[in-house]
Amino acid sequence: MADGTQLPARANVVVIGGGVMGVSAAFHLAEAGVGDVVLLEKNALGSGSTCKAAGGVRAQFSDRLNIELGQRSLEAFARFRQRPGQEIDLHQVGYLFLLDDPNAVAAFEQNVALQNELGVPSRMLSPEEAQRRAPLVNTEGLLAATYSPADGHCTPESVVLGYATGARRHGARIVTGCAAVGVETVGERITAVRTDRGRIETDTVICAAGAWSREVGDWAGVDLPVTPLRRQVLITEAMADLPPDLPMTLDFATSFYFHREGRGLLIGMSDPEEEPGFKLGRSDAWLPRLGAAIERRAPQLLDVGFTSGWAGLYEMTPDHNALIGEATGIDRFLYATGFSGHGFLMGPAVGEVLRDLYLGRTPAIDVAPLDTARFAQERSRPELNIV
Known part of the structure; x- marks a missing residue:
């Protein structure tokens, strides 16, 4: 199991944010054989929004993409005990x-x-x-x-623990109590992530910082219209x-x-x-x-x-729908944020999507309509079924 206390000098990919999106991304990347995956969390894992969620999991949405993401995640939650290997107290009571x-x-x-x-x-x-x-x-x-x-609820803390343990088992390094404070770039290329404990050279960043994502995007010149509520x-x-x-x-x-x-x-x-x-x-x-x-x-x-x-x-985002994709104008800045209340339940599927985007594969679910450019291009797609 990789040492999660020391800050490495270099990483192939740095994930910013230790909630469900971050640990799911780290797990799926490491499981796929990506080496030198580093996740940074400024506090404890899940301490942002994930472990304060109500724990609901569902596929009842109004947007086709959200239905597909919810459904794929439900399938992953149902077999979570086997992969990554953690009891999550899943109750599929509807x-x-x-x-x-x-x-x-x-x-x-x-x-x-x-x-x-x-x-x-x-x-x-x-x-x-x-x-x-x-x-x-x-x-x-x-x-x-x-x-x-098929819908229901489970325990967010256990989901985070399961993905984090699985990510470490596959070689990812998870560093808690370490805040990212900036992204260094040269032209359109990412060169490093700065933290309050030092600098990590990398050419790839995944922003999974939840309500704090707008600032992370700003470091790389990427507009992530996320508002905390x-x-x-x-x-x-x-x-x-x-x-x-x-x-x-x-x-x-x-x-x-x-x-x-x-x-x-x-x-x-x-x-x-x-x-x-x-x-x-x-x-x-x-x-x-x-x-x-x-x-x-x-x-x-x-x-x-x-x-x-x-x-x-x-x-929250302006259309209550997530931001998922890879930024234009800067190489290798991926993001998954702005879920407007339905992020926890989509963690498994979105982790798979981020893995595939990083590896240059076609994801099982086409999330292209959820890129952040949709607002500038007036192609927002409201999700009506939020609580």
């Missing part, structure tokens, strides 16, 4: 989207048709069918729901009689969601009044809005106490 607006119902019917075309076993449900799967749900005002049994989650106290197969349940109108977490629930919701920025502390300002959403859709939870919670950062 995702249940609750719909109370006719326009949303029509949009989700189109989504389900596209998902089915691509092999995703999603389907429309009546409000009564939705409540049978999630008894906590109040069906008042509901018109329909969608459900896919705080999201918060809470963990309830133990609850009696929770169904063992309770799906990840989301009220699409409010983005309020919950899934089982131990003997209680993990609960979250986006806050429409949250202002962008690197705010990592918890705030109570959103609780009245969360309470209103709970009262409307799962009123039984109003009587349940909370034991803990945390805040993390979404990495």
